Amino acid sequence: MKNAKSQAIVTNVSRRNLLKGVVGTGGLVLAAQFVPANIAMAAYKTGAEGMPGGVVWDPHIFVSLDPSGIVTIVTHRSEMGTGSRTSLPMVVADEMEADWSKVKIIQAEGNEQKYGNQDTDGSRSIRHFIQPMRTCGAAARQMLEHAAALTWGVSDSDCRAENHKVIHGPTGRSLGYGELAAAASQLKTPDQKSLTLKDPSQFRYIGKGQVQITDLRDITMGKANYAQDIHVPGMKYAVVARPPVVLGQVKTFDEAAAMKVPGVIKVVKIPSTPMPAVFAPLGGVAVIADSTWAAIKGREALKVTWDDGPNKTYNSDTYKAQMQATARKPGKIERNEGDVDKALAGAAKVVEHEYYIPHGVHVPMEPPAAVVQIKDGKAEVWACVQSPGGTRGDVAKVLGLKPDDVRVNVTLLGGGFGRKSKCDFVQEAAILSKAMGGTPVKVVWTREDDIHHSFYHSVSYQHVTAGLDKDNKVVAWRHRSVSPSLMSNFMPDPKRESALELGLGLIDTPFNVPNLRLETGEAVAQTRIGWFRSVNNIPHAFAMQSMVAELAAELGRDPKDFLLEMIGPPRIVDPRKTVSSELWNYGDPWDTYPVDTARTRRVVERAAKEAGWGRQLPKGHGLGIAVQRSFLTYVATVVEVAVDDKGNITVPRVDTAIDCGFVVNPERVRSQIEGAAVMGLSLAKLNQITFKDGRVQQSNFHDYQVLRIGQGAMDVRTHIIAATIDDPSSGVGEPGVPPFAPAFINAVFAATGKRIRNLPVGDQLSA
Amino acid sequence: MKVKVNQQERSYDGDPQMPLMWYLRDELALTGTKFGCGAGLCGACTVHVDGKAVRSCVTVMQDVSDHSVTTIEGLSADGNHPVQKAWRAANVPQCGYCQCGQIMSAAGLLAENKNPSDDEILAAMSGNICRCGCYQRIFAAVKSAAKGA
Numbered sequence: 001m002k003n004a005k006s007q008a009i010v011t012n013v014s015r016r017n018l019l020k021g022v023v024g025t026g027g028l029v030l031a032a033q034f035v036p037a038n039i040a041m042a043a044y045k046t047g048a049e050g051m052p053g054g055v056v057w058d059p060h061i062f063v064s065l066d067p068s069g070i071v072t073i074v075t076h077r078s079e080m081g082t083g084s085r086t087s088l089p090m091v092v093a094d095e096m097e098a099d100w101s102k103v104k105i106i107q108a109e110g111n112e113q114k115y116g117n118q119d120t121d122g123s124r125s126i127r128h129f130i131q132p133m134r135t136c137g138a139a140a141r142q143m144l145e146h147a148a149a150l151t152w153g154v155s156d157s158d159c160r161a162e163n164h165k166v167i168h169g170p171t172g173r174s175l176g177y178g179e180l181a182a183a184a185s186q187l188k189t190p191d192q193k194s195l196t197l198k199d200p201s202q203f204r205y206i207g208k209g210q211v212q213i214t215d216l217r218d219i220t221m222g223k224a225n226y227a228q229d230i231h232v233p234g235m236k237y238a239v240v241a242r243p244p245v246v247l248g249q250v251k252t253f254d255e256a257a258a259m260k261v262p263g264v265i266k267v268v269k270i271p272s273t274p275m276p277a278v279f280a281p282l283g284g285v286a287v288i289a290d291s292t293w294a295a296i297k298g299r300e301a302l303k304v305t306w307d308d309g310p311n312k313t314y315n316s317d318t319y320k321a322q323m324q325a326t327a328r329k330p331g332k333i334e335r336n337e338g339d340v341d342k343a344l345a346g347a348a349k350v351v352e353h354e355y356y357i358p359h360g361v362h363v364p365m366e367p368p369a370a371v372v373q374i375k376d377g378k379a380e381v382w383a384c385v386q387s388p389g390g391t392r393g394d395v396a397k398v399l400g401l402k403p404d405d406v407r408v409n410v411t412l413l414g415g416g417f418g419r420k421s422k423c424d425f426v427q428e429a430a431i432l433s434k435a436m437g438g439t440p441v442k443v444v445w446t447r448e449d450d451i452h453h454s455f456y457h458s459v460s461y462q463h464v465t466a467g468l469d470k471d472n473k474v475v476a477w478r479h480r481s482v483s484p485s486l487m488s489n490f491m492p493d494p495k496r497e498s499a500l501e502l503g504l505g506l507i508d509t510p511f512n513v514p515n516l517r518l519e520t521g522e523a524v525a526q527t528r529i530g531w532f533r534s535v536n537n538i539p540h541a542f543a544m545q546s547m548v549a550e551l552a553a554e555l556g557r558d559p560k561d562f563l564l565e566m567i568g569p570p571r572i573v574d575p576r577k578t579v580s581s582e583l584w585n586y587g588d589p590w591d592t593y594p595v596d597t598a599r600t601r602r603v604v605e606r607a608a609k610e611a612g613w614g615r616q617l618p619k620g621h622g623l624g625i626a627v628q629r630s631f632l633t634y635v636a637t638v639v640e641v642a643v644d645d646k647g648n649i650t651v652p653r654v655d656t657a658i659d660c661g662f663v664v665n666p667e668r669v670r671s672q673i674e675g676a677a678v679m680g681l682s683l684a685k686l687n688q689i690t691f692k693d694g695r696v697q698q699s700n701f702h703d704y705q706v707l708r709i710g711q712g713a714m715d716v717r718t719h720i721i722a723a724t725i726d727d728p729s730s731g732v733g734e735p736g737v738p739p740f741a742p743a744f745i746n747a748v749f750a751a752t753g754k755r756i757r758n759l760p761v762g763d764q765l766s767a
Numbered sequence: 768m769k770v771k772v773n774q775q776e777r778s779y780d781g782d783p784q785m786p787l788m789w790y791l792r793d794e795l796a797l798t799g800t801k802f803g804c805g806a807g808l809c810g811a812c813t814v815h816v817d818g819k820a821v822r823s824c825v826t827v828m829q830d831v832s833d834h835s836v837t838t839i840e841g842l843s844a845d846g847n848h849p850v851q852k853a854w855r856a857a858n859v860p861q862c863g864y865c866q867c868g869q870i871m872s873a874a875g876l877l878a879e880n881k882n883p884s885d886d887e888i889l890a891a892m893s894g895n896i897c898r899c900g901c902y903q904r905i906f907a908a909v910k911s912a913a914k915g916a
Contacts, residue, residue, distance in 0.1 A: 081862030081899045212858060219863035220854045221846040222799015222839035226864055229798035237793065262782070292802075293782065293789040365803050365811055365864040365898050414801070414864025415898050447804040671861055671901070678900025701808035701896060709902040710889035716903060 042135075044728045047588040048128035051119065053112025053389055057132035058189050059140040061114060062092060065185060069164065069178030071098045076108040076115035077125045078386050079215070080364075080416030081675070082733045083668035084125035086214045088133050091664060094205045095137025095198055096144070098177065099164035105214045110381075110388025110408030120386040121421050121531060122586065123631035123731025126664050130729050138195040146190075147183035148175050163204075200725045209667035215412065227369040227384035227411045232440040235371060236265060238432050239295045239444055242284040242453050245308040245694030246527050247275065253285050257301040263294025267302070268435045270428060276490050279394060279422040282453055286432055292444050308694055314526035316459070316690040320356065323461035323482045323523055327354065331480050331519035332496060335507050335579045338515030340467075343476035347467030351554055355464070355543040356758045357741075359689035360457035361698075362532055363706060366414020367450040368425035372433040373440035378405045379433070383426045384413040391423040395430045417679075418531035422455050448699045455530020456689055458483045458501075459523075460539030464547045467515070472555050474566065476515040481506055483539065488525035496520040497536065503584030505540035505630050505738060508575060510597045512568025527691065533679065537630040537738035542759065545626035545742035550755065559746060560608045560625050567627075570598035586632050592728050593632040600627055602721060603636035603657040610719045611638035611655035620644060621652070624746025626739040631731025633660040634721075637677070637739040641747040647766030649748060651681060651712030656736060659721035661729040670718040673736045677713040680740025682706045685761050768832040772797070773841030783829035788812045790828060791838055799839035799867045803896070810895030813868040813875070814838050820875030822894070839867040842874060850874045853912035861899035869895045873909045883913055 048055045056062075064072045073092050079085035089105045092098075108115045117128070145159045148166035152159075158169045165174045205211050218224040243249065255267045265288050272283025287298035344350055370383035372395070379399055385391045388408045396403040413420055429443040445453075460483040467476030487498045497506075497520050507518055532538075545563075552562035573595040576583045585593060604627050613623060620643050627636040640653040654677045663669055686705045690697045698704040707713070745756050748765070756764055770777050772795060779790065786805070791797040791814070800823055803811030807825035814823045815837040816830075823836075842848050850873045860866045869892065876883055876891035883891065888909050897905065 079862075081860075083861075212855070213860065215863060216855050216858070216860065217846060219860045219866050220851040220870060222797070222867045224863050225798070226801075228802055229792070231796050231798070291785075291789060291793045293785045293793070363898055365809065365862070365896065366801070367803075412864075413862060415862045417898075444802070447806070447809075667858060671858065671904075674903055675861055675900035678902060679898070700806050701804050702806070706896055706898060707900070707902075708894075708896060709892045709905060713900070714903045714906060 042131045043726055044592045045589050046128050046131070046592060046728070048117065048132070050587065051117035051128070053115070053117040055132045056114065056116035057136040057139070059136050059143065060189055062136050063096070063140045065177060065181035067178050067181050069102055069176055070104055071102055071177060072104045072106055074108050074115070075105050076118050077129070078118070078120040078388065078410055078413055078416070080120065080386065080413035080420065082125065082672060083213050083665060084120070086211065087126060087665045087668060088129055090205045090211050091130055091133040092137040092140070094203055095134045096140040097161040097163055100205055100211060102164055107410050110392040110410060112389035118388045119390065121418060123734045126729050127632065127731055130662070130664060134197055135192060135195060138197050139190055142190050142195055143184045143187045144177060144180050146187060147180045151175065151180070151183055206664055207666065209665055211665065224412055226366045226414045227371070227382060228366050228414065228444065230371045230382040230411060230442065232371055232373060232382070235440040235442055236288050236290065236436065237292045237295045237444060238286050238288045238441050239292070239299045239446065240270065240284050240286040240428055241299050241302055241304045242282045242449065243272065243306055244452065245306070245311050246282065247272065247309040247311055249307045249309060250283070250285055251305040251307050253302045253304040257303065258287050258298040261294055261298040261301055263290040264298040265289055266436065268432055270431055276488060276492065278489055279424045279427070281424045281428045281431065286428070288432060288436060288441060295444070296446070311526045312694040314691045314694045316358065316692070319459070320461065323459070324354065326521035326523065327461050327463035327480045327482045329521065331521040333517060333519055333580055334502055335516065335518040335575055337578045340476050340478045340515045340517040343515035344465065344467040344478065347476060348470040349468040350465060351468065351551060352465045353547055353550055353757060355462045355539070355546060357460045357539045357542060358759065359459045360532055360683055360687045361451055361454045361689050361704065362417040362419040363450060363704065364413070364415025364417055364419055367445040367447055368420065369442065369444050370426040370429040371440055371442045372426070372429040374399065374433050374438035377401065378407070379430060381406065381408045381426060382411055383408060383423070384411050384420055385423055385426060386413065386416050386421040387423060391426050394423050394427055398427045398430050399434060417533040419454060421531055447701070451698055451700065451704055452696050455489070455528040457532030457538070458486065458529045458536065462539060462543040464543055466547065466551055474513050474551065477511060477513040478517045478519070479506070479543070480519045480521055481540070482521040482523050483536065484523040484525035484529055486529040486531065488529060493525050495522045495524050499582050499584045501536040503586065504536035505628055506536070507579055507583060508595055508629065509544060510568070510573045510595050510600055510629070511566050526694070534630055534734040534737040537628060538683065538741065541626060541628040541738035542741050545628070545739065546745055546757065549624065549746040549749065553749065560604065560613055563625060563627065564601060564604060567597050567600050567604070570601060572596055588632060593730065595629060599634045599659050600629060603627060603634045603659050606657035606719055606721065607636040607638045607655050610657065610717065611640070613638060620751055622747045622749070622751025624743045624748070624750055626742035626746060628735070628738040630735045630738050633658060633730040633732065633735040635735045635739050637743040639740065639743040639747045641744065641751050643748065643751045643765065647763070649685065649761065649765065651744070652715060654713055654716040655719065656716065657719040657721060658735065659723070660732050660735070661727040662723045662725050663720055664729065666720055669720055669732050672732050673718040674716040676736025677716045677740055678707050680737050681713045681744060684741040684744045684759055688760050768829070770831050771835040773837060779828055781828070784827050786824050787814070787826045787828060787831055787836065788823040791823060797838045797840050801864055801867060803865065803868070809865070810872060811865045811868040813871040813895065815871060815875055818878055820872050839871055842871065848874060849915045850877065850912045853908040853915065857904045857908040857911065859901050859904040859908050861901055865895060865897045869897065869905055873912060876909070877913055881913065
């Protein structure tokens with residue numbers, strides 16, 4: 001069907017755009033044009049437009065057609081294991097009636113002006129982009145239909161796209177997407193208001209869970225490329241000796257000894273940045289060599305001595321004692337309803353408990369790594385970053401370039417969990433490439449580097465006081481939370497949880513208690529604090545959901561029934577009028593995503609039912625339950641534990657109910673929930689980062705242990721609450737984690753009668 | 768010294784104490800063998816030496832002199848080793864980084880023991896960490912590969 005003329009158009013359009021476009025596949029890029037975002041078609045509002053770069057849905061940006069029929073779809077979010085690299089293009093493909101077997105996926109470079117927001121964190125990829133990607137696919141479909149109508153000289157309304165071709169209804173003739181590529185690529189993007197979305201009953205892929213992740217075969221063959229795997233011709237390798245204490249300075253080092261190691265090329269000092277340093281490198285001394293091994297040996301030979309600076313006083317034991325003392329005193333009021341003091345004074349019974357969670361670290365299986373080269377005043381980056389847009393800006397800044405002169409190629413991420421939102425390691429590679437005159441340099445972080453120099457999950461101490469009246473109703477809840485803030489990276493240390501952190505499952509509590517006061521106490525950050533999958537939801541859920549179970553035990557009530565009573569009747573809980581500053585709702589509009597206790601109750605009831613709550617259990621077994629709304633998703637988990645007479649705990653079964661609105665890929669939702677149980681069990685049972693004289697005391701997987709196969713959570717059952725396309729999609733990557741630890745600890749109590757209030761459990765049961 | 772990698776003879780004259788992992792990754796660009804811990808603790812770098820699963824980050828070059836190394840790239844010609852097929856059928860991976868090491872451990876187990884018990888599977892796989900937490904699917908995939916092997 002192709003004629004010479006259309007082929008010429010194909011070639012021209014293709015060449016013009018290949019030069020600047022993302023597509024390197026030889027495909028035909030639809031002529032680029034900028035179409036401002038228009039939310040007229042969105043069924044509900046999200047916070048996507050308020051993010052840096054906002055929303056882009058133009059198919060000229062995301063979709064390219066090849067005359068052979070291959071449809072190439074750009075995926076603009078980073079892939080770290082959630083499956084969004086596959087799921088978002090799948091949404092486009094479904095809406096545009098593309099045949100998935102003829103779809104190729106390519107990764108966008110970091111460019112938020114072009115693609116919209118790329119900051120892959122906060123469990124936002126599906127939540128913010130299901131609607132724009134449907135719009136994108138619908139526009140592409142309409143353009144293909146219009147191209148066919150023009151080719152045939154018939155009315156658009158007689159043409160319909162179906163499974164990779166457009167069919168002319170009256171005659172039954174058809175044109176394949178490859179045959180329409182040239183004509184469709186010349187069309188302007190239609191007005192959003194003119195687009196029609198598919199009826200959900202017509203979805204081929206969305207919501208079905210049959211599409212496998214696009215990298216599956218490559219992963220099983222060793223062909224999937226992560227930043228640690230990048231090879232660039234002429235590339236050198238670097239490792240960095242960083243200050244063991246944050247803000248420490250290099251005192252002395254033996255450059256000559258390092259240079260004597262065969263293969264070592266250069267030793268470079270990297271400056272440190274005072275706090276708040278955002279994501280600037282920690283500083284230190286880098287060794288650049290012909291191989292990773294030579295660089296590692298060279299670093300050992302450096303024998304750096306350090307001036308530790310002000311944070312050398314950071315000791316986890318004394319810090320915990322300080323946090324405890326702070327939590328026992330009145331703090332800053334963050335949300336206040338009724339009169340807690342009066343209610344506690346008049347209570348028939350007061351119950352008071354404290355909960356502690358230490359620092360944690362992400363340990364993604366791929367330690368951070370990045371390659372940077374600089375040529376002709378332009379930098380090219382290959383990196384495993386959750387934040388391609390931010391990385392582009394930060395690399396530009398550290399090199400004194402314009403962002404337009406920095407290209408960030410996003411590799412697969414071998415796990416992220418929040419660590420790879422911070423591009424300190426990429427900035428190191430940029431500094432070192434510059435020091436080498438632009439030579440490509442790969443910075444490799446070892447596991448020890450990763451554990452010693454992270455942005456740590458914050459330590460938390462909470463003090464909760466509940467008052468019961470003579471009828472055993474909870475009439476007062478006073479909750480004091482003390483935790484150094486991750487905002488210390490961005491501003492002079494705020495010394496207490498920010499609105500953002502309080503919004504992570506504390507200040508938005510749905511508890512139906514007439515006198516409620518949430519407070520924060522001061523805690524100064526003495527290390528780098530950072531996001532860790534689900535962030536402050538972990539300590540907040542742990543304290544709240546443990547305390548509820550403690551009260552149930554105190555009253556001899558069933559923990560599930562008592563939890564439902566604390567949640568109260570189905571209603572919208574709106575704390576916006578009773579908070580002191582603002583209610584941070586994960587950056588999304590309240591009207592789309594309010595706190596809806598009907599949904600909280602539903603996941604509790606579903607998890608309990610599926611788990612067989614109340615069933616007869618073998619000796620030494622126990623069931624625990626907990627619920628948390630996080631990232632606008634409702635998750636309840638029932639954990640079954642088995643504890644032997646030596647205090648060894650296993651987890652034979654987990655039942656998790658999740659209500660995340662409309663689900664794009666249920667198969668990947670299940671994988672996230674299974675993984676969240678494993679990570680939740682790791683942090684509840686094993687994980688702890690401790691500081692002594694400012695230094696992290698753990699160094700590798702022997703002393704920072706994470707769960708191994710067979711150590712529990714091998715039978716995780718995921719129960720997805722049914723939803724329709726009109727139910728706003730919400731987060732999936734993170735929300736499985738927060739309820740796990742309290743459900744697990746509540747189960748341990750049910751099995752043993754022993755209440756654990758300090759995580760990790762470690763050997764507390766056997767001691 | 769001589770070493771055979773994926774059936775190909777190679778000669779090496781560098782540091783005999785360099786871990787095999789860096790030779791495979793940096794010199795041969797066989798990056799399916801992943802760097803995870805450098806201390807034999809996580810299994811991401813698992814390869815076969817003379818058919819047995821070993822951690823290449825704690826196996827130094829002189830240990831493999833005149834031996835035969837198989838990496839994930841050499842496990843099968845077409846990616847259709849029974850373990851690789853079982854991995855895909857069970858949708859095991861999330862981020863995927865540890866999976867080559869997991870597959871090499873599982874293939875090593877099944878080469879020695881065609882019908883492992885559940886405990887034998889758990890023991891053989893316990894040296895491989897998956898931080899994404901794919902363990903229940905890994906277990907299912909190894910069981911299913913054993914049935915098909």
